[in-house]
Amino acid sequence: MIPVVRDLYKRLLLVGRAYPAGLDHVRERAKREFLERRDLTSEADIRKAVGYGRYMLREMEGVIQLKKYRTLKARGYDGPARP
Amino acid sequence: MRKVLVGVKRVVDYAVRVRVSADKSGVELANTKMSMNPFCEIAVEEAIRLKEKGAAEEVVAVSIGPKQAQETLRSALAMGCDRAIHVQTDIRSDQGLNPLAIAQLLEKVVEKESPDLVIVGKQSIDGDHATTAPMLAELLGWSQATFAARLDVAADGASAEVERETDAGTEVVKLPLPAVISADLRLNTPRYPKLPNIMKAKKKPLEALEAADLGVDLAPTLVVTGVAPPPDRAAGVTVESVDDLVDKLKNEAAVI
Numbered sequence: 001m002i003p004v005v006r007d008l009y010k011r012l013l014l015v016g017r018a019y020p021a022g023l024d025h026v027r028e029r030a031k032r033e034f035l036e037r038r039d040l041t042s043e044a045d046i047r048k049a050v051g052y053g054r055y056m057l058r059e060m061e062g063v064i065q066l067k068k069y070r071t072l073k074a075r076g077y078d079g080p081a082r083p
Numbered sequence: 084m085r086k087v088l089v090g091v092k093r094v095v096d097y098a099v100r101v102r103v104s105a106d107k108s109g110v111e112l113a114n115t116k117m118s119m120n121p122f123c124e125i126a127v128e129e130a131i132r133l134k135e136k137g138a139a140e141e142v143v144a145v146s147i148g149p150k151q152a153q154e155t156l157r158s159a160l161a162m163g164c165d166r167a168i169h170v171q172t173d174i175r176s177d178q179g180l181n182p183l184a185i186a187q188l189l190e191k192v193v194e195k196e197s198p199d200l201v202i203v204g205k206q207s208i209d210g211d212h213a214t215t216a217p218m219l220a221e222l223l224g225w226s227q228a229t230f231a232a233r234l235d236v237a238a239d240g241a242s243a244e245v246e247r248e249t250d251a252g253t254e255v256v257k258l259p260l261p262a263v264i265s266a267d268l269r270l271n272t273p274r275y276p277k278l279p280n281i282m283k284a285k286k287k288p289l290e291a292l293e294a295a296d297l298g299v300d301l302a303p304t305l306v307v308t309g310v311a312p313p314p315d316r317a318a319g320v321t322v323e324s325v326d327d328l329v330d331k332l333k334n335e336a337a338v339i
Contacts, residue, residue, distance in 0.1 A: 020098070
């Protein structure tokens with residue numbers, strides 16, 4: 001496997017640990033997407049696929065950050081009044 | 084401003100549904116997911132941003148707790164801190180180790196490190212005391228700005244302007260450095276550490292100290308007498324008609 005691709009997969013699993021839907025869901029989905037693209041050979045195609053994967057990674061990080069913020073806000077942790 | 088000290092705490096992960104232990108003495112910690120206190124993440128993020136802006140040269144993370152607190156410190160290092168200090172103690176940080184002892188231990192670390200600014204989270208989600216930052220400021224004789232929603236350090240590094248969250252809105256205060264700041268939810272959005280940074284963090288220096296060696300009385304001043312889960316929600320009641328509903332709202336629930 002190309003190092004960039006392996007690095008992307010590892011990053012997806014790392015972020016998947018904190019993802020609300022769970023690591024299993026992320027791993028299943030990531031594996032499926034990677035296996036669908038296993039036959040890509042041209043550098044342009046691979047770069048595009050890795051770019052897509054990195055975009056999904058940023059989206060996942062955003063979801064995690066948003067969920068954390070919203071949960072804390074809903075629990076009353078925004079502002080000085082202690083819950 | 085040269086050095087920023089950030090306090091971080093390893094707590095039960097915010098998303099975990101905690102369970103009370105069988106003997107009702109505390110929360111069940113075995114096999115529960117632990118991570119950095121959300122407000123501590125916000126504090127670390129703010130310190131890193133100060134370094135990136137050029138307002139600070141070095142960011143040091145400190146944590147008080149058992150051996151596993153070093154994992155939390157590695158996360159802080161992965162976010163961008165330069166060094167970490169682990170104050171080792173096996174006293175439970177959500178019960179036995181009280182905010183006063185924590186503040187006194189942090190005071191010793193401050194004496195050792197001489198930072199220009201101390202940033203901590205406003206409260207931890209397991210203790211919810213929100214007293215460590217004010218106590219530390221008092222012990223040090225420093226200014227404090229709690230519930231910070233915005234932090235600006237002056238160009239000469241001698242003062243800072245902080246917008247504080249209050250019950251009635253926000254208040255802007257100006258305070259001389261060195262100072263203690265406690266981070267509130269809206270201060271910033273913490274970054275997610277990248278894989279290369281996590282790898283780099285393993286090589287950054289982490290110093291371990293023994294809490295018992297720092298000359299602080301660690302005996303609890305507050306004692307937890309009992310822990311109980313919240314009462315189960317009562318079952319709902321079905322009503323027959325709108326009049327019945329209005330009657331119940333008026334008389335039983337007393338909301339109209």
